[in-house]
Amino acid sequence: MAEQLYQRDxxxxxxxELGREHKDIVVFDADLSSSTRTGVFAKEFPERFFNFGVAExxxxxxxxxxxxxxKTVFVSTFAIFATGRAWDQVRNSVSYNNFNIKIVATHxxxxxxxxxxxHQALEDISLMRVIPNMRIVVPCxxxxxxxxxxxxxxxxxxxxxxxxxxxxxxxxxxxxxKLGKAQVLREGKDVAIFACGLMxxxxxxxxxxxxxxxxxxxxxxxxxxxxxDSEAIRETARSTKGIVVxxxxxxxxxLASAIDEVVAETCPTRVARVGIKNRFGxxxxxxxxxxxxxxxxxxxxxxxxxxAA
Amino acid sequence: xxxxxxLQEKAKRVRRLIIxxxxxxxxxxxxxxxxSTDLITALFFSVLRHNPKxxxxxxxxxxxxxxxxxxxxxxxxxxxxGYFPQEHLFTLRQLGSMLQGHPDRRTPGVEVxxxxxxxxxxxxxxxxxxxxxxxxxxxxxxxLGDGEIQEGNIWExxxxxxxxxxDNLCAIVDYNGFQIDGRTCDVMNLEPLAQKWKAFGWHTIExxxxxxxxxxxxxxxxxxVKGKPTVIIGRTVKGKGVSFMENVVDFHGRAPTKEEAEKAxxxxx
Numbered sequence: 012m013a014e015q016l017y018q019r020d021x022x023x024x025x026x027x028e029l030g031r032e033h034k035d036i037v038v039f040d041a042d043l044s045s046s047t048r049t050g051v052f053a054k055e056f057p058e059r060f061f062n063f064g065v066a067e068x069x070x071x072x073x074x075x076x077x078x079x080x081x082k083t084v085f086v087s088t089f090a091i092f093a094t095g096r097a098w099d100q101v102r103n104s105v106s107y108n109n110f111n112i113k114i115v116a117t118h119x120x121x122x123x124x125x126x127x128x129x130h131q132a133l134e135d136i137s138l139m140r141v142i143p144n145m146r147i148v149v150p151c152x153x154x155x156x157x158x159x160x161x162x163x164x165x166x167x168x169x170x171x172x173x174x175x176x177x178x179x180x181x182x183x184x185x186x187x188x189k190l191g192k193a194q195v196l197r198e199g200k201d202v203a204i205f206a207c208g209l210m211x212x213x214x215x216x217x218x219x220x221x222x223x224x225x226x227x228x229x230x231x232x233x234x235x236x237x238x239x240d241s242e243a244i245r246e247t248a249r250s251t252k253g254i255v256v257x258x259x260x261x262x263x264x265x266l267a268s269a270i271d272e273v274v275a276e277t278c279p280t281r282v283a284r285v286g287i288k289n290r291f292g293x294x295x296x297x298x299x300x301x302x303x304x305x306x307x308x309x310x311x312x313x314x315x316x317x318x319a320a
Numbered sequence: 321x322x323x324x325x326x327l328q329e330k331a332k333r334v335r336r337l338i339i340x341x342x343x344x345x346x347x348x349x350x351x352x353x354x355x356s357t358d359l360i361t362a363l364f365f366s367v368l369r370h371n372p373k374x375x376x377x378x379x380x381x382x383x384x385x386x387x388x389x390x391x392x393x394x395x396x397x398x399x400x401x402g403y404f405p406q407e408h409l410f411t412l413r414q415l416g417s418m419l420q421g422h423p424d425r426r427t428p429g430v431e432v433x434x435x436x437x438x439x440x441x442x443x444x445x446x447x448x449x450x451x452x453x454x455x456x457x458x459x460x461x462x463x464l465g466d467g468e469i470q471e472g473n474i475w476e477x478x479x480x481x482x483x484x485x486x487d488n489l490c491a492i493v494d495y496n497g498f499q500i501d502g503r504t505c506d507v508m509n510l511e512p513l514a515q516k517w518k519a520f521g522w523h524t525i526e527x528x529x530x531x532x533x534x535x536x537x538x539x540x541x542x543x544x545v546k547g548k549p550t551v552i553i554g555r556t557v558k559g560k561g562v563s564f565m566e567n568v569v570d571f572h573g574r575a576p577t578k579e580e581a582e583k584a585x586x587x588x589x
Contacts, residue, residue: 069476072439076446103436
C-alpha cells in the first residue's frame with residue numbers, strides 16, 4: 012500500500028519551511044486555519060500571520076495591499092470561497108496587478124464529502140483559468156504539494172494551487188517537477204489518459220487494468236493547468252488513438268476544456284471527459300461520491316475503451 | 321507647512337487640470353473628482369511624506385484612491401507633484417495611454433489598481449499591516465466614495481482595520497451625497513454614517529471637506545490617534561467649483577463639452 016498523505020498537512024509544513032528561510036513570506040487565512048493547516052505557520056510566525064475572520068473578499072484585497080509592499084502573500088481558505096466568493100478581488104486586486112499572491116485553496120472537488128454541495132468547489136479551475144496572469148497548479152499528491160508550494164513561492168506573480176481534503180496516495184517515480192511541464196507516468200501507444208490532482212492515482216490504476224486487457228495507455232500528470240504543456244498534449248494526441256481527461260471538477264472550463272482547446276486548434280482527436288457533468292455535488296463519503304459522479308478508475312477504463320475502439 | 325492660501329490656489333489649479341483632461345478625453349467622471357479635490361490637494365501638498373523622484377522610497381506614506389473613477393484628480397496631483405510630465409494628462413483614456421480610465425500600475429505613483437469599488441480600504445489595510453511587519457513608520461491614506469461604501473467589502477475591511485488597531489491608517493470619505501442613480505439618501509441611505517464608523521471602532525472626524533483649515537487639522541488629529549484607525553468624513557459638494565456642475569448628478573460620469581469646459585475654466589480663474 013502506497014503512503015497516503017494529506018496535501019494540506021504538507022502545505023502547512025512547507026509554509027513553515029518557507030517562513031524560516033524568507034522573512035517576506037506572509038500568510039492569510041479566513042477562519043479556517045486549522046483545516047487549511049496555515050495554523051502551523053501562525054504558531055511559529057504569529058507576526059506574519061493574519062486571520063481575517065469569515066471575510067474572504069477583504070482577505071484577498073488586503074493581500075494586494077500587502078504584496079504592493081514587497082511581501083509574498085499566501086492566502087488560504089476553501090477553494091469554493093477563494094475562487095467564488097472573492098472572484099472579483101482575485102481578478103482586479105490580485106491578478107490585474109500581477110502581485111506575488113499565492114492562493115492555496117484546500118477542500119477542492121467532490122471529495123470534500125459530507126459537507127455537501129455548498130462546500131464542494133467543482134468550478135474553481137474554470138474560474139481561475141479565465142483570468143490573465145494567473146498560473147494554476149493541481150498537485151497530484153503530498154510530495155508534489157511541497158514542490159508546488161516551493162515553486163510558486165520562488166516564481167513571481169499570482170498562483171492558484173488546488174488541494175484536496177482527504178488523504179491521497181503518493182505516486183512514485185514521477186520525474187522532475189517543472190512549471191508547465193506534464194509528467195509522463197506511463198508509456199503506451201493505444202490511448203492517452205490525462206489527469207490532475209487525486210485523479211492521477213485512479214488514472215494509473217485504470218491504465219494497469221487496461222494493460223491486462225492488452226491496451227497500452229500513456230498516462231500524463233497535467234499538474235500545471237496554466238501554463239499548459241501544449242507540446243506534450245499535441246505530441247500525445249498525434250501518437251495515440253484518443254485522449255481521456257480526468258478531473259475532480261466540472262467538465263466545463265477546467266482541464267478537459269483546456270485540452271480540448273489545444274487539440275481542436277492543432278491536432279483534432281477523440282477526447283472523452285471524465286469529470287462532473289453539469290451537476291452540483293451532495294453529501295456523502297468521498298469514495299461513494301466518486302462512484303456516484305463516475306470518477307472512479309473503472310469509469311476511466313470505460314472511457315479509454317470507448318476512445319481506443 | 322504650506323499656507324492655506326497656497327493650498328487653495330493649488331486646488332484651483334488641480335480643478336482646472338481635471339476639467340481640461342476630461343474635456344480632452346470626452347468621457348470620465350468630473351463630479352466626484354471635483355468634490356474630493358480639496359481633501360486630496362491638502363493631502364498631497366501639505367501632509368504626505370513622499371518623494372516623486374523616488375516613487376518606491378520604502379519610507380513613503382502610501383496613498384490609494386479606492387474610488388478609482390475619480391482618477392483625473394489622482395493624475396492631476398501626481399503630475400503637479402512631479403511624478404510624470406504634465407502633457408501625459410491629455411492622453412487620459414486613449415489607447416496606449418499610461419493614464420487609464422480607471423487607475424492601474426502603469427501610472428507612476430499608482431501602486432495598486434482600482435476601479436472595482438469597495439476593495440481599496442482592504443488594500444490600504446494590507447499596506448498598513450506591511451508597515452507593522454517591517455517596523456516602518458509610514459502612514460497610509462485611502463480615499464473612499466460615499467456611494468462606494470455601500471459595498472460590503474468596505475465594512476469587512478473596516479472591522480479588520482480596527483481589530484488590528486491600525487493607527488497608521490486614515491480613510492477619507494468624500495461625502496458629496498450623490499451617486500449615479502441620484503442622492504445617496506434616496507438610492508441607499510448611509511446615515512447615520514459617523515455612528516457606523518464609530519461602532520466599527522474608528523476614530524471619526526467630521527469636517528467641511530472644502531475648508532482647508534479643517535482639512536489640515538483633521539489630518540493632524542488623525543496622526544495623533546493611537547490604537548485605532550481614523551476616518552475623516554468630508555462633507556462635500558459634488559462638482560465643487562463649477563457652478564453648473566455643483567450637485568448635478570449628470571456630471572457624475574459625463575465629461576464637459578468643449579463649451580462647458582471653457583465656461584468652467586472661466587469660473588476657475
